[in-house]
Amino acid sequence: xxxxxxxxxxxxxxxxxxxxxxxxxxxxxxxxxxxxxxxxxxxxxxxxxxxxxxxxxxxxxxxxxxxxxxxxxxxxxxxxxxxxxxxxxxxxxxxxxxxxxxxxxxxxxxxxxxxxxxxxxxxxxxxxxxxxxxxxxxxxxxxxxx
Amino acid sequence: xxxxxxxxxxxxxxxxxxxxxxxxxxxxxxxxxxxxxxxxxxxxxxxxxxxxxxxxxxxxxxxxxxxxxxxxxxxxxxxxxxxxxxxxxxx
Ligand SMILES: Nc1ncnc2c1ncn2[C@@H]1O[C@H](COP(=O)(O)OP(=O)(O)OP(=O)(O)O)[C@@H](O)[C@H]1O
Ligand SMILES: [Mg+2]
Numbered sequence: 001x002x003x004x005x006x007x008x009x010x011x012x013x014x015x016x017x018x019x020x021x022x023x024x025x026x027x028x029x030x031x032x033x034x035x036x037x038x039x040x041x042x043x044x045x046x047x048x049x050x051x052x053x054x055x056x057x058x059x060x061x062x063x064x065x066x067x068x069x070x071x072x073x074x075x076x077x078x079x080x081x082x083x084x085x086x087x088x089x090x091x092x093x094x095x096x097x098x099x100x101x102x103x104x105x106x107x108x109x110x111x112x113x114x115x116x117x118x119x120x121x122x123x124x125x126x127x128x129x130x131x132x133x134x135x136x137x138x139x140x141x142x143x144x145x146x
Numbered sequence: 147x148x149x150x151x152x153x154x155x156x157x158x159x160x161x162x163x164x165x166x167x168x169x170x171x172x173x174x175x176x177x178x179x180x181x182x183x184x185x186x187x188x189x190x191x192x193x194x195x196x197x198x199x200x201x202x203x204x205x206x207x208x209x210x211x212x213x214x215x216x217x218x219x220x221x222x223x224x225x226x227x228x229x230x231x232x233x234x235x236x237x
Binding site for chain 2: 015016018019022036037040041043044047048051054055097104105106107109110112113116117
């Protein structure tokens with residue numbers, strides 16, 4: 001699918017950057033004709049993916065997080081969040097609702113929320129090398145007001 | 147007892163907030179606790195973890211937690227989590 005526009009940000013895995021990351025994503029996504037609900041979904045999905053990098057990918061250190069956003073032909077937003085942290089042993093299991101390695105601080109709902117708030121979610125991960133989450137969200141076609 | 151949250155609730159905010167909320171419940175020992183989300187514009191799964199924690203805290207005291215005035219984005223997150231099966235939530 002043809003790319004119409006894209007941006008990339010790299011920032012350290014500090015929790016103070018969570019708000020920045022989802023805000024920047026919503027600003028960029030506003031180029032598409034999204035409803036407030038759809039923009040809220042984008043913010044939520046980005047917040048989940050970035051928080052996972054901060055909490056799980058780099059549990060005792062600070063490392064780089066790469067956020068890439070692309071607008072694709074046909075009105076689709078692609079969100080990619082990448083880390084070079086510790087990786088996920090069993091991605092299938094990690095994607096299950098309520099699965100968490102985060103103790104009682106976390107609920108294990110992040111991937112479930114990302115999946116239900118976007119049209120597709122891919123997770124690629126290698127232990128010791130890092131994780132890449134790629135989500136796509138289509139803008140619902142609305143009839144133009146007469 | 148009513149506890150009100152406002153602004154945006156993510157992992158960054160939650161880290162500090164949870165201690166404050168638990169302390170209020172522990173000192174107040176209320177019969178019931180209402181979590182008023184009327185001013186909360188955004189939350190992610192960190193908010194779910196906080197609600198579950200407060201729910202457990204209230205259960206331990208023999209009381210209940212009610213979540214009220216939920217705005218649209220937080221409601222979508224709560225819906226996706228299925229938490230309404232354990233906790234009473236109203237808009
Ligand atoms: N970027 C990542 N690097 C390493 N492990 C990850 C990463 N993202 C997720 N995981 C693993 O997958 C599990 C499930 O993630 P998910 O976001 O669904 O739940 P959670 O983060 O544990 O809890 P919640 O998102 O509800 O706060 C995590 O507990 C962690 O073990
Ligand atoms: Mg998570």
